[in-house]
Amino acid sequence: EDKPERQTIRILAPEVIAQIAAGEVIQRPVNAVKELLDNALDAGATQIAITVKDGGKKLLTIQDNGHGIQEEDLVLLCKRHATSKLQSYEDLTGLGTLGFRGEALASISCMAHLSVITRHAGSPAGLKASYRNTELEPSGPTICAAQPGTTFVIQDLYYNLEQRRKALGTGVEEYARILDLVGKSAISRPDVAFSCKKQGERRPDLHTMAGASRRDNVRIVYGAATAQSLLQVSCRLPSEGDAPQSLEGAAAFSAEGCASCLHFSGRRTICLIKVNGHLVQCRPLEHSLEAEYHSHARLKPFIFLDIKVPGDQVDVNIHPTKHEVILLHQEEMIQAISDALQKVHSGEVQCSCSHAIT
Numbered sequence: 001e002d003k004p005e006r007q008t009i010r011i012l013a014p015e016v017i018a019q020i021a022a023g024e025v026i027q028r029p030v031n032a033v034k035e036l037l038d039n040a041l042d043a044g045a046t047q048i049a050i051t052v053k054d055g056g057k058k059l060l061t062i063q064d065n066g067h068g069i070q071e072e073d074l075v076l077l078c079k080r081h082a083t084s085k086l087q088s089y090e091d092l093t094g095l096g097t098l099g100f101r102g103e104a105l106a107s108i109s110c111m112a113h114l115s116v117i118t119r120h121a122g123s124p125a126g127l128k129a130s131y132r133n134t135e136l137e138p139s140g141p142t143i144c145a146a147q148p149g150t151t152f153v154i155q156d157l158y159y160n161l162e163q164r165r166k167a168l169g170t171g172v173e174e175y176a177r178i179l180d181l182v183g184k185s186a187i188s189r190p191d192v193a194f195s196c197k198k199q200g201e202r203r204p205d206l207h208t209m210a211g212a213s214r215r216d217n218v219r220i221v222y223g224a225a226t227a228q229s230l231l232q233v234s235c236r237l238p239s240e241g242d243a244p245q246s247l248e249g250a251a252a253f254s255a256e257g258c259a260s261c262l263h264f265s266g267r268r269t270i271c272l273i274k275v276n277g278h279l280v281q282c283r284p285l286e287h288s289l290e291a292e293y294h295s296h297a298r299l300k301p302f303i304f305l306d307i308k309v310p311g312d313q314v315d316v317n318i319h320p321t322k323h324e325v326i327l328l329h330q331e332e333m334i335q336a337i338s339d340a341l342q343k344v345h346s347g348e349v350q351c352s353c354s355h356a357i358t
């Protein structure tokens, strides 16, 4: 008889568990870039430079001028659930930093050759350390010359995960994803200078200046026509009062941003939603904003919204790969924002796009 042989249940080896988890957190090179960008921003960086080879499969470096890492922290740096950002579960509410799980570096160190060069503010020299499977290499950190700040170097991503490697797009495709992310990050954070280039090229493919305006960065990333079409949008609930505060059972938020005018249509819809500092996905909101434009000849808009809500009204889904956000009182918020957008489009404010000027 062909009865399959009885398999006994076994618990997977820790390295196998770690690799599976790592593959979930970092599904593509762009996910690694996102995590390292968030870390750099959390470290207070005002300049972030990214270098990419073969779409990030061969090499990714991310250099920041943030506060750096202290020598005594290097041992734990890539350990799973090691973080300087969260102590108790309660800290998750009203979280100020972008990362908090202490999983990104652990994951990357399990499927790439990861090293860091860091110089802590006030330290005379830099330190270089390499990691493998969450552990600092036994040789330990070595002293080196370095600018203040931190540079992560990721080489041969997925060297030990053939399946994952095969599932990736070409270098060109993966690089396009990275460039897209860096562009969106630059629009989200015009106070920070971003650059992104291919290894060996002199000219970056994307370069923004610290302290530029959001419109400047939209121009750099999406072009002049998009930048010129932008109208300011803002709204809040309750409509009176200062900082949004949770009144019992009522929606409270503020939203500030910009959206394209009705003369403009892009190649595709771009909708950037920031909630309490995180770029997130909020599909119901995106759909209803898009619907505002679709009622006008299916325009493809550009929209950026910076939304602030009290910490207890947002659930930034804490699963590492999901950037979907769930908001309390979502319906009322969406209604208020849609109304504000409609009001802007109804002609109270003039856009400066070429169609309006003629």
Ligand code: ADP
Pocket (backbone or CB within 6 Å): 035, 039, 040, 043, 064, 066, 067, 068, 069, 077, 082, 083, 084, 085, 098, 099, 100, 101, 102, 103, 104, 105, 106, 150
């Ligand atoms: P998390 O961001 O969730 O804390 P990570 O694995 O991304 O977890 O990073 C672990 C820790 O390493 C961070 O909490 C932070 O203390 C430190 N760290 C990571 N990247 C940087 C950086 N660019 N500059 C300074 N410290 C950093």
Ligand code: MG
Pocket (backbone or CB within 6 Å): 035, 038, 039, 098, 099, 100, 102, 104
């Ligand atoms: Mg992080």
